[in-house]
Amino acid sequence: MIVTPGDEAELEALVADAASGGKPLAVAGGGTRAGLGRPVDAETTVATSALTGVTLYEPAELVVSARSGTPLSEVTAQLAENGQMLPFEPMDHRGVLGSDGAPTIGGVAAANVSGPRRIEAGAARDALIGARVVTGRGETVKSGGRVMKNVTGYDLARFLAGSWGTLGVLSEVTFRVSPAAETEQTLVVAVPSIDSAVQAMSAALGSPYAVSGAACRPQEGGPSHVLLRLEGFEASVAQRVDRLTALLRRAGNIDAVSADASRDIWRDVRDAAVIRDAADALVWRLSLKPTAAPGVIAALAPLAPKALLLDWGGGLVWVALPSDTAGAGADKVRAATRQAGGHATLVRAPEDIRRTVDVFEPPVPAVMALTRSMKSTFDPAGILNPGRMYAGV
Amino acid sequence: MTAIAFPEPDARTLARRDEIVAGLRRLVAPEAVIDAEDGRRGYETDALTAYRAIPLAVVLPATTAEVASVLAYLNDEGVKVVARGAGTSLAGGALPSADCVVVGLARMNRILDVDYVNRTARVEAGVTNVNITNAVSGRGFFYAPDPSSQLACTIAGNVAMNSGGAHCLKYGVTTNNILGLTVVLIDGTVVEFGGEALDAPGYDFLALLVGSEGQLGIVTEATVRILRSAENAQPMLMGFDSAEAAGGCVAAIIASGIIPVAIEYMDKPAIEVCEAFAKAGYPLDVEAMLIIEVEGSREETDSLIARISEIAAPFAPTVTKLSQSEAESAAIWRGRKSAFGAMGRIADYMVMDGVIPTGRLPEVLKRIAEITAQYGLRAANIFHAGDGNLHPLVLYDMNDPDQLERAELAGADILKVCVEVGGCLTGEHGVGVEKRELMGYQFSKIDLDQQMRVKTAFDPAWLLNPAKVFPLDARPVPNRAAAA
Numbered sequence: 001m002i003v004t005p006g007d008e009a010e011l012e013a014l015v016a017d018a019a020s021g022g023k024p025l026a027v028a029g030g031g032t033r034a035g036l037g038r039p040v041d042a043e044t045t046v047a048t049s050a051l052t053g054v055t056l057y058e059p060a061e062l063v064v065s066a067r068s069g070t071p072l073s074e075v076t077a078q079l080a081e082n083g084q085m086l087p088f089e090p091m092d093h094r095g096v097l098g099s100d101g102a103p104t105i106g107g108v109a110a111a112n113v114s115g116p117r118r119i120e121a122g123a124a125r126d127a128l129i130g131a132r133v134v135t136g137r138g139e140t141v142k143s144g145g146r147v148m149k150n151v152t153g154y155d156l157a158r159f160l161a162g163s164w165g166t167l168g169v170l171s172e173v174t175f176r177v178s179p180a181a182e183t184e185q186t187l188v189v190a191v192p193s194i195d196s197a198v199q200a201m202s203a204a205l206g207s208p209y210a211v212s213g214a215a216c217r218p219q220e221g222g223p224s225h226v227l228l229r230l231e232g233f234e235a236s237v238a239q240r241v242d243r244l245t246a247l248l249r250r251a252g253n254i255d256a257v258s259a260d261a262s263r264d265i266w267r268d269v270r271d272a273a274v275i276r277d278a279a280d281a282l283v284w285r286l287s288l289k290p291t292a293a294p295g296v297i298a299a300l301a302p303l304a305p306k307a308l309l310l311d312w313g314g315g316l317v318w319v320a321l322p323s324d325t326a327g328a329g330a331d332k333v334r335a336a337t338r339q340a341g342g343h344a345t346l347v348r349a350p351e352d353i354r355r356t357v358d359v360f361e362p363p364v365p366a367v368m369a370l371t372r373s374m375k376s377t378f379d380p381a382g383i384l385n386p387g388r389m390y391a392g393v
Numbered sequence: 394m395t396a397i398a399f400p401e402p403d404a405r406t407l408a409r410r411d412e413i414v415a416g417l418r419r420l421v422a423p424e425a426v427i428d429a430e431d432g433r434r435g436y437e438t439d440a441l442t443a444y445r446a447i448p449l450a451v452v453l454p455a456t457t458a459e460v461a462s463v464l465a466y467l468n469d470e471g472v473k474v475v476a477r478g479a480g481t482s483l484a485g486g487a488l489p490s491a492d493c494v495v496v497g498l499a500r501m502n503r504i505l506d507v508d509y510v511n512r513t514a515r516v517e518a519g520v521t522n523v524n525i526t527n528a529v530s531g532r533g534f535f536y537a538p539d540p541s542s543q544l545a546c547t548i549a550g551n552v553a554m555n556s557g558g559a560h561c562l563k564y565g566v567t568t569n570n571i572l573g574l575t576v577v578l579i580d581g582t583v584v585e586f587g588g589e590a591l592d593a594p595g596y597d598f599l600a601l602l603v604g605s606e607g608q609l610g611i612v613t614e615a616t617v618r619i620l621r622s623a624e625n626a627q628p629m630l631m632g633f634d635s636a637e638a639a640g641g642c643v644a645a646i647i648a649s650g651i652i653p654v655a656i657e658y659m660d661k662p663a664i665e666v667c668e669a670f671a672k673a674g675y676p677l678d679v680e681a682m683l684i685i686e687v688e689g690s691r692e693e694t695d696s697l698i699a700r701i702s703e704i705a706a707p708f709a710p711t712v713t714k715l716s717q718s719e720a721e722s723a724a725i726w727r728g729r730k731s732a733f734g735a736m737g738r739i740a741d742y743m744v745m746d747g748v749i750p751t752g753r754l755p756e757v758l759k760r761i762a763e764i765t766a767q768y769g770l771r772a773a774n775i776f777h778a779g780d781g782n783l784h785p786l787v788l789y790d791m792n793d794p795d796q797l798e799r800a801e802l803a804g805a806d807i808l809k810v811c812v813e814v815g816g817c818l819t820g821e822h823g824v825g826v827e828k829r830e831l832m833g834y835q836f837s838k839i840d841l842d843q844q845m846r847v848k849t850a851f852d853p854a855w856l857l858n859p860a861k862v863f864p865l866d867a868r869p870v871p872n873r874a875a876a877a
Binding site (some may be wrong): 060062083116120121140147148150155161289363364371378 | 574584590819
């Protein structure tokens, strides 16, 4: 059964009722990421689809607030009318997860969904400056606000980003926004190896030219393509394209791709299109320090990945593995990423695998203990999205 | 008499002082425990100098392991702990109590590793903010948050207060620039949060720890992002006839799609004092001045300055002055960053740190003037205008206790205005003791109870910096403290 509270008070009552009866609730926005995480066993799903509408938008103050169930597209359309955008470029998971529906602004916050611009402009959590949330106690807690800087009390709003509805149901979120760039260009650098790709991306990101996207599409049996995005005012972009080209002239052959084609490139990077196109695959998302990426990718070669994509200068690696890989390849993937100081998320896998294989990297025992204690402060009855992130959380 | 109340020190702990000092001496090098009253007095206050208390003892550990053994011991003994970086808190965040042990991080000041390829630095938490930038500037990198106290303040303190600075309009505050933390919990457990990757698995504990004012654990090491500096930074000064014109100009610049790295606002009293101190070339015949800094290549900064000048024209700036040299640029920033120190030469002051929606700037400035006049005091105003972070300085004479009390009341009224117009009590200084009793203006009981549950989960006996952040009479029962 899906219930759709129409306001915060209804949401509070619904959660309080479930808490007193000890009945678990699955928490959903648009449901486009429902397949990400451990399966939640709940008869009732509380969806935010009736909590909609932009509640505040002040372009000159770079701030937008919206009820959590507001479709992301509605928010971004309003921003675009004023030449603004969400700085963190949230990924659309529908391709990779093969899901339908419309992503919501609350879902973006709850899953801390970012995209290629994360390296320059921060993640969703960085832009999340305020939130209202109905906790598992059926109480609405507000944290943060609508101003850019705020250290008044603990930063519960950011803490909720990436908690996947296990601590509370967001009812309203407030994001810092930024001006959309006047134009953009992408340099495509053909490099001989993943190692040289990471070197080229690090050189670009360590340059003063404000690179706002650094990705790499490794090609089997040919050169890998490094993609470097420069955004801003027309003249500035043109000048930085020249200077970055000069800086990287020894890295490989360089082409410049202009505005519309560049936007297509980055939409595909954002949505991990090459991973999406590897049909039927198991999909892993690895978070690493960039220089660790080549070694980790080499260590995964025995699993015969169907597709690879590097983003965030190599700090984010997407891996599509054949669907018949035993245990989703978790042992090998996790061993390789951990050894490199990183962590891995199993973004796409059939439900039976997600019941037995950890989807999110299990934290070390001390952090797991704190994770459980945070869960019990927000949701003492353990009814909100139980088990979505970790068993018992 | 002052407005801020403090819990009565625990008599049992005071009576056990010698025993506790001896216990600490067993855990760290003998000279790392400061026992003599003269030595302890150096830790009696921070930059909120109106309040003082000599702590029970001061311990200066040299390693994370020492911090862990000290906390485990004090936790077992039920002794309160106040962590201290450099003691530059303007909110009383490092203010001790007579029954607490101060754990100072000043000896843990090494830069452990700089990784230019991955653009991170690993530092001990007692390192000063500016020393991170100093360590990497030779290669053209910097650490972005730049609080005015950056010469002295530590990363530990920056993490505790989520410090910002003039340039965070573009680069964000501490929470946006930290990738990993080593934290010692009150029971001595050492925990690593985050790491070297751009996201961390599980709940975002970094978000919770940054800005938690030393109440959840003691930070001993941090992995921070370092960024490549722009080729060129170009500050400019613009003077206006009114606060309204300057405020309108700020809003118009941001709405145009330009995000300068900094937009600083100073009013006439602030300009006069800073100019007398720093000889920065500030215009003296204006009501309000903006320092606007843009970055990029020479051509880019020239073009941005031209655009900004065009946008500013309708607001009729009476003075527009571009820095012509690095020396001039340095002087412009020296004037701004030394503002609090310069002001301290002419009067005692309380610095407020409220944040408002930038659109309300002229109205709030007017109300600040009315409030201070009503209490028979003066104010000078220095703001991070781009993000609405106000620093009104309420001037008073410390030798007159009545003036101090009036200054505190005026400050509280100003902060209430900030909340009333949709802002908050503190943008980058923290709540500390200073704004503790005002939390009820911004938060409901439900909001505060949830925050305090988090505190209790990390620190069940409320031993870590307990007298801060939360109103004394709102606390869980065992910690309800009697006002002195």
